[in-house]
Amino acid sequence: MSDLGQFDLDNAGGPSTLGLDEEEEEDEFGEIRTLQQAWVDEKLCPEILTYESELVDNLREQIENQQRAITENSDASVENKDIANYFQMEVDRIRFLVKSYLRTRLLKIEKYALYALKTATVRERLSQPELEYAKSYVNLLESHFKESFLSALPQNFRNLDSKEGNLSMIPTPNFNTHVFFRVTEPVGDFEIAPGDSVSFSQGDIYIMRYERLQTLLAEKKIQLI
Amino acid sequence: MHGDKAVSLLREIKRTRAIPPYNEDTIRQVVQEVQALYNDIHQTLNDPEVVANDPSVACGMIVQHTSILRNKRCVLAYLHARMLRVQQLRWELGPVLLEEFKEGLSHQEHQFFRSYNTHLNTYMKTLDVNLTTDMEPPKELFIEVRCLQDYGEYQTENGTVNLQENCQYFLPRADVEHLVRRGVLAHVHST
Numbered sequence: 001m002s003d004l005g006q007f008d009l010d011n012a013g014g015p016s017t018l019g020l021d022e023e024e025e026e027d028e029f030g031e032i033r034t035l036q037q038a039w040v041d042e043k044l045c046p047e048i049l050t051y052e053s054e055l056v057d058n059l060r061e062q063i064e065n066q067q068r069a070i071t072e073n074s075d076a077s078v079e080n081k082d083i084a085n086y087f088q089m090e091v092d093r094i095r096f097l098v099k100s101y102l103r104t105r106l107l108k109i110e111k112y113a114l115y116a117l118k119t120a121t122v123r124e125r126l127s128q129p130e131l132e133y134a135k136s137y138v139n140l141l142e143s144h145f146k147e148s149f150l151s152a153l154p155q156n157f158r159n160l161d162s163k164e165g166n167l168s169m170i171p172t173p174n175f176n177t178h179v180f181f182r183v184t185e186p187v188g189d190f191e192i193a194p195g196d197s198v199s200f201s202q203g204d205i206y207i208m209r210y211e212r213l214q215t216l217l218a219e220k221k222i223q224l225i
Numbered sequence: 226m227h228g229d230k231a232v233s234l235l236r237e238i239k240r241t242r243a244i245p246p247y248n249e250d251t252i253r254q255v256v257q258e259v260q261a262l263y264n265d266i267h268q269t270l271n272d273p274e275v276v277a278n279d280p281s282v283a284c285g286m287i288v289q290h291t292s293i294l295r296n297k298r299c300v301l302a303y304l305h306a307r308m309l310r311v312q313q314l315r316w317e318l319g320p321v322l323l324e325e326f327k328e329g330l331s332h333q334e335h336q337f338f339r340s341y342n343t344h345l346n347t348y349m350k351t352l353d354v355n356l357t358t359d360m361e362p363p364k365e366l367f368i369e370v371r372c373l374q375d376y377g378e379y380q381t382e383n384g385t386v387n388l389q390e391n392c393q394y395f396l397p398r399a400d401v402e403h404l405v406r407r408g409v410l411a412h413v414h415s416t
Contacts (some may be wrong), residue, residue, distance in 0.1 A: 060354075085366055092363040099359050104357070106348070110312075129351040132326070136344045140337065144308060148333045149300050152256045154263045157297055 031058055032094060039101045044180075044224040045217070046210055047173040048108045048116060051127040052101075066091050087099055105130065113137045113159065114170045145183055175211040185221045227262070227292035231255050231299030238306045247307070247331040255296050262289045311338050315345065316357055317406060335397040358402060368398045379404075 035055045043050055070087050073080065109116060109126065113134045116122045128135065142160055150158045161169055187200035192208060200206075205225070216222045230251050237245055266289050269275055275282055310336055314326060320342050322335070330338070349356055376388035381400040388394070393413060404410045 044362060089366050090358070091364065092366070096359045096362050097358055099354065100362075102352070102354065103356050113343055129348055132351075133344060133348045136347075140340050140344065141308075144337045145301060145304060147336075148304050148331065149256070150297075153259055153297065157259070157293060 031055055041224045042104045046177045048125055050125045063095055109134050115172045176209050178207055179210050180207045180225050181222045182225050183222050187221055228295045235301040244329050246264050247265040251404045255300055259293050259296050262293050265289055302363040316322050319358055362409055369393055369395055370401055371413050373411055376409050
C-alpha cells in the first residue's frame with residue numbers, strides 16, 4: 001500500500017494507528033478545526049463574516065490530494081480496501097464541511113445582497129466570486145420585479161430601494177438576534193449595556209444580543225455555539 | 226376597499242406550501258387600481274377649482290398615495306415569495322425545470338429560473354465546486370436504498386446497476402444522493 005500514512009483515520013481525534021506524531025497531527029487538524037469553527041460561527045451569526053480564503057483553498061487542495069491517493073490505490077487488497085474506506089469517509093466529511101460553509105455564506109448573500117453591496121465593511125468580507133454573485137443576483141432581482149410588475153406602474157413608483165416612513169425596502173440582518181457564545185480569550189470587563197458591564201473570563205458561556213459582540217467575534221475572542 | 230386584491234394575493238401564497246399557479250389576473254387588477262388612484266391624485270392636483278392645501282383634500286390624496294404604496298408592497302411580497310420558492314427548486318431538483326412546475330409559473334419566472342441557474346453555475350464554476358451535492362453530513366459510505374420507480378441502468382463508480390422498482394440496493398452514498406432527493410430512490414434506515 002502506498003503512502004496514505006500522512007492522514008489519520010478519524011477526524012475527531014480517534015486512535016492514530018499510523019504513527020502520526022503530535023505536531024503533525026495538530027497541523028493537519030488545526031485547519032479543519034478552524035474551518036469547522038468558522039462554519040459554526042457563520043451558521044449562527046446573523047451577518048456575513050469574513051471569508052476564510054486561505055483555509056478553504058488549503059483544505060480543498062488536501063481533499064484533492066487525498067481523493068487522488070485513494071483512487072490510485074483502489075485495486076489494493078481486501079484489508080487495505082477497508083482502510084481506504086475510512087480515508088474516503090474522511091474526505092467526504094471534509095468535503096461536506098467546505099461545501100456547507102460556502103453554501104451558508106451564499107444563502108446569506110442572497111438574502112442580504114443589496115445591503116452587502118451598499119455597505120463597504122460587508123463588501124470587503126466577500127470573496128471575489130461572491131461579490132460577482134451578489135452583483136448578478138441583485139440585477140436578477142431587479143429585472144425580475146421590473147418585468148413582472150414595476151414597469152406597469154407610474155414612473156415615480158418603480159424603484160426598489162425607497163424608504164417609506166422608516167421602513168426601508170432593503171432587507172438588513174437583524175443585529176438584535178440573541179446568540180450563545182463561549183469566551184476563548186480573557187476579555188475582562190465588557191460593556192453589555194450603557195453603564196452595565198460584566199467580566200468575561202476564558203471559558204465562560206453567555207447568551208446576548210449580537211450587536212455588541214461584533215468586534216469580539218471578528219477578533220476571535222469569542223466563538224458562537 | 227383599496228388594497229384588498231393585493232392582500233388576497235398574499236393570502237393565497239401564505240396558504241400554499243408549493244407554488245400555486247401564477248395569478249396574472251389579480252396582478253393586472255392591482256395595476257389598474259394603482260393607475261386609477263394615480264390618475265385621481267393628478268386630477269385633484271391639476272383641478273383649478275380645488276384647493277390642494279385644504280385638509281380634507283390633502284387627506285384624500287395621502288390615502289390614495291399610501292394605497293398605491295401598499296399595493297406595490299403586497300405585490301412585491303407575493304412575487305418575492307414565489308421567486309424564493311422557484312429558487313429553492315433549483316437547489317432541490319437540479320438545473321432543469323420539471324414539467325409539473327412549468328405550467329404554474331409565469332414567463333418571467335421561467336426567465337428567472339434560467340438566469341438564476343446560469344449565475345449559480347458561473348459561481349460554482351469559478352470555484353470549481355458543485356454546491357448542490359453533499360447537502361447533508363455523510364453518515365456512512367454506502368447506504369441501503371429501495372428503488373421506487375423503474376429507472377433502468379445507472380452508472381456508479383463501481384459499475385452499472387439496473388434499478389428496478391421495489392428492489393433494494395447497497396450503493397455508494399455519493400452516487401445516489403441526487404436520486405434520493407428526486408424521489409427515485411428511498412433511503413432505508415437500518416434499525
